[in-house]
Amino acid sequence: MICDICKENEATVHFTSFHGGEVTKMHICHACAVKLGVFDGNTQEKSFDILGKFLSALALPESISDQSCSECGKKLSEFREDGKLGCPQCWEAFRANLEPLLKKIHGRSFHKGKAGAPKVKNLRVGALQKELLTAVEKEEYEEAARIRDKIKELKKGGGK
Amino acid sequence: MIFANLASKSSPWQNTDSGSLFISTRVRFARNLAGFYFPNQASPAAQSRVRKKVFEGIATVKRWKDAGKLELEELDITDRKFLIERHLSSYDLVFTERVAGLVMGEGETAGIMVNEEDHLRMQVLGKGLSLEETLEEASSIEKEISAVFDFAHSDDFGFLTSCPTNAGTGLRISFLAHLPALVMSGYMGEVIESLARVGVASRGVYGEATKPLGGFFQISNQVTLGVSQRDIIEKLKAISKQIEDASDKALDDLVSKRKTEMEDKIYRSYGVLQYARRISYEELINRISDIRLGLSMGMALPLDGERLNNMLFLAQPAHIEERNGALLSPSERDEKRSEFLRETMG
Numbered sequence: 001m002i003c004d005i006c007k008e009n010e011a012t013v014h015f016t017s018f019h020g021g022e023v024t025k026m027h028i029c030h031a032c033a034v035k036l037g038v039f040d041g042n043t044q045e046k047s048f049d050i051l052g053k054f055l056s057a058l059a060l061p062e063s064i065s066d067q068s069c070s071e072c073g074k075k076l077s078e079f080r081e082d083g084k085l086g087c088p089q090c091w092e093a094f095r096a097n098l099e100p101l102l103k104k105i106h107g108r109s110f111h112k113g114k115a116g117a118p119k120v121k122n123l124r125v126g127a128l129q130k131e132l133l134t135a136v137e138k139e140e141y142e143e144a145a146r147i148r149d150k151i152k153e154l155k156k157g158g159g160k
Numbered sequence: 161m162i163f164a165n166l167a168s169k170s171s172p173w174q175n176t177d178s179g180s181l182f183i184s185t186r187v188r189f190a191r192n193l194a195g196f197y198f199p200n201q202a203s204p205a206a207q208s209r210v211r212k213k214v215f216e217g218i219a220t221v222k223r224w225k226d227a228g229k230l231e232l233e234e235l236d237i238t239d240r241k242f243l244i245e246r247h248l249s250s251y252d253l254v255f256t257e258r259v260a261g262l263v264m265g266e267g268e269t270a271g272i273m274v275n276e277e278d279h280l281r282m283q284v285l286g287k288g289l290s291l292e293e294t295l296e297e298a299s300s301i302e303k304e305i306s307a308v309f310d311f312a313h314s315d316d317f318g319f320l321t322s323c324p325t326n327a328g329t330g331l332r333i334s335f336l337a338h339l340p341a342l343v344m345s346g347y348m349g350e351v352i353e354s355l356a357r358v359g360v361a362s363r364g365v366y367g368e369a370t371k372p373l374g375g376f377f378q379i380s381n382q383v384t385l386g387v388s389q390r391d392i393i394e395k396l397k398a399i400s401k402q403i404e405d406a407s408d409k410a411l412d413d414l415v416s417k418r419k420t421e422m423e424d425k426i427y428r429s430y431g432v433l434q435y436a437r438r439i440s441y442e443e444l445i446n447r448i449s450d451i452r453l454g455l456s457m458g459m460a461l462p463l464d465g466e467r468l469n470n471m472l473f474l475a476q477p478a479h480i481e482e483r484n485g486a487l488l489s490p491s492e493r494d495e496k497r498s499e500f501l502r503e504t505m506g
Contacts (some may be wrong), residue, residue, distance in 0.1 A: 015240075016233040023233050025257055036237055037477065037487070038255065072197045084277070088194060088199035088312035088320040095208045101324055102317075107359070108386030111318030111328045 002028035005036075013038060069093040125154050162235070163242045167482035170466075170473045171246060171268050175288035178455040178465035181407055182400070183336040183376070186247070186270070186282065186481035187298035190278040190321045190330035191305075194312040198322040199258050199275040203288075207275050214274045217308040218263055223274075223301070228264040234254075238487065241478035244366055247285060265465035270301060277322050278330075280305070289335055289400055291393050299389070318385060328385030333396055333402065335500060340375035341411035341455045343420075348375075351406060354466055359383045360399055365445075373442060374449035415457060426454035430461060433471070433501050438494040443479055448472045463505065471504050 009029030017026050028036070068075045074086030076094055085091065091098065097108045102109040128151050135144040173184050192198060196210055211231070218224045232240070232254055240254035248268065253260050253276040261274035273281040282301055286294030312320040318328035326332070342348040352362045359382045364372045379399065381392045414422055429450035432439070439447075448471055454461050455468075473479070475497045481488055484496065 013255055015255045016257055016259065018231075018233045023259075037241065037481075037490075038237060072201050074201055083201070083324075084200050084322045085198060085320075085324070087197040088192065089313075091314060091317050091320050098317075098324060102327060102385055105325055105389075106328070106383045106385040110316050110386055111314075112386050112388050112391075 001027050003027065003032055005029075006030040067093070125151055128154070161238050161482050161485060163239060164485060165481045166246070166268075167242065167479045168474065170469050171285070173269055173285040173287045174469045174473065176465040176469060177288065178452055178468055180288055181337050181339065181404055183284040183338060184247075184288065185290045185294045185333070185335045186283060186284075186378075187294045188281055188283035188328045189298060189302045189319075189329070189331050190332075191280040191282065191302070191309075191319055192312040192321065192424065193279050194310045196279065199260075199277065199279060200322060202258075204259055210279055211274050214272070214280060215261060216262070218272065218305065220308060221304050223257075223304060224263060224265065227266065230262040230264065232260040232262065235402075238478050238481045239253050241300055242482055245473075245476040245478050247350075247366070249273060250276060250281075260468075270297070272305075278326070279418055280309075291333060291396055295389065295393055323393045325382070329387065329392070331384055331388060331389055331392060332380055333392055334378050334380030335396065335400060336376060336378050337400075338374075338376050338449065338452055339403065339407055340449050341407050341414055342403075343375045345414055347406065347410055347411040348377075351403065355379065355399065358399070359422070360395070369373045374445035375453075376445070376449070411453075411457070422453075422457070423459065424452045425442055426457075426459060426461075428462075430454075436501070438491065439498045439501070440490075440494055441475065441497070444497065445472065467504055471501055474504075475500055 003009045003011045004027050006029060009031060011027035012026050012030050013026075013033045014022055015026050018024075022028060028038075066075055066077045069086055069090045070093060071089035072086035074090055079085060079090075079094065085094070099109040128147050130152065132144055132147045135141075135147060175183050193210060193213070196202065197206060199207060202210065211251045215229050218227070219229075229276070230243075235243075235254070240249075243249035243254055243262065244251055246268065248264060248271050249262055250273065253262065253273045256276075258275045260276065263272040263274065265271055270282075270284045273283070278337045282298065282305065284294050284298040284299070284301065314320060319326075319330040321327055339348060339351075342351055355362055361380050361382050362372070363380070365378065376468070379396070381396060383392075429447040432443070433447050433451070448468055451461060451463055452468055455463070455465075468502055474483075477493055480493050480496050480500065490497065
């Protein structure tokens with residue numbers, strides 16, 4: 001795409017702008033962006049999104065056959081280019097490719113559960129188990145049964 | 161240019177204690193609406209619908225009732241740069257083809273980017289090193305907003321994000337640290353390498369894809385999946401402590417071996433800030449960095465943390481332009497910057 005301003009260089013900066021009651025897209029090259037002050041004096045430089053590319057290249061060999069998400073149409077080969085998924089459903093569609101990738105990024109391929117909540121639950125289970133032991137030691141069996149049921153209930157609800 | 165008012169005062173989250181290495185803390189959650197394509201894949205019409213839905217939904221949350229809502233396409237280039245300088249927006253939100261928006265909370269400590277890489281990027285900024293408090297605040301914001309929207313989530317992958325690097329918790333915690341002693345002593349390379357090995361990233365002042373200047377580094381967790389919020393915060397806490405120790409050691413070493421060289425450099429920087437008639441922002445950051453280092457060494461310089469912050473923050477290019485009310489050429493801006501410095505230094 002050619003720069004809207006100099007009409008010479010390849011445009012590398014893209015953004016929307018509101019002109020005369022209409023939203024228009026601006027495509028400008030790096031040199032014109034510098035003239036407009038997009039980069040000047042500051043530290044921002046347009047990234048190549050090299051991270052996304054590194055990551056997808058890591059887990060997705062070029063030889064694999066292409067496929068696409070049935071929901072949004074995003075192709076696996078496009079994901080390899082930009083490192084971005086198209087919709088929530090892509091996570092299922094590309095699951096087999098994403099799992100090894102997640103392992104390389106995060107060291108794991110599965111979620112631990114929204115923080116805090118499971119831990120608090122575990123703490124509570126831990127505390128209850130202690131109470132249970134004490135109750136058994138004191139031979140308070142009715143109390144022990146009540147605590148046992150409570151632990152069961154907590155554990156059952158704790159899958160997520 | 162619509163931010164002239166904001167452009168004459170520093171953000172409240174900046175640490176005024178010049179003896180501390182830590183400037184600020186940032187916590188952000190990435191979330192997407194269930195049933196909608198991620199911003200990059202969505203058509204402009206669909207992007208608009210999401211923005212509208214998010215703006216309307218957020219307005220029903222008490223905390224955000226009176227929050228400012230910006231439609232990015234209406235802003236000029238200076239305004240967009242200003243939002244980045246203010247740490248209210250990423251580069252990718254303001255210079256994008258997507259229909260993007262920004263919700264600005266009161267006091268500039270909380271904000272929500274709409275249609276950045278994900279539908280919602282909720283962020284909270286805290287003063288100095290305040291990992292726990294800032295996370296607590298961000299979590300309560302996330303909780304309030306999650307009551308309004310149905311977020312895309314799976315049991316296996318946690319919150320579903322556009323990029324797999326944010327999966328799971330969608331949580332990125334970072335702190336902005338000033339580490340000139342590590343840079344000067346030559347240890348920073350080793351620090352960055354070691355951080356990367358334990359899954360911690362170091363970036364420039366304005367975050368992703370920006371280069372570090374003046375010894376200011378943004379340090380953040382890389383791993384978001386398979387860990388809890390607690391794991392992330394404990395890791396960053398431990399790292400911040402280690403960085404502080406390493407920096408103290410590097411500073412002691414510098415002072416014992418290269419004291420005169422350092423004092424010379426710092427006084428020269430003071431002279432430049434006081435007498436220059438044109439100064440670029442890049443040079444300014446480096447000079448301020450020297451002064452900040454001098455203050456932490458106990459040098460008697462007639463400047464304090466608050467004024468240093470103002471000099472660093474309010475002299476950014478878009479800040480100068482917003483106050484001026486009209487575009488400036490780079491050299492005009494450099495002149496205005498040196499005028500501003502002289503006023504501030506008195």
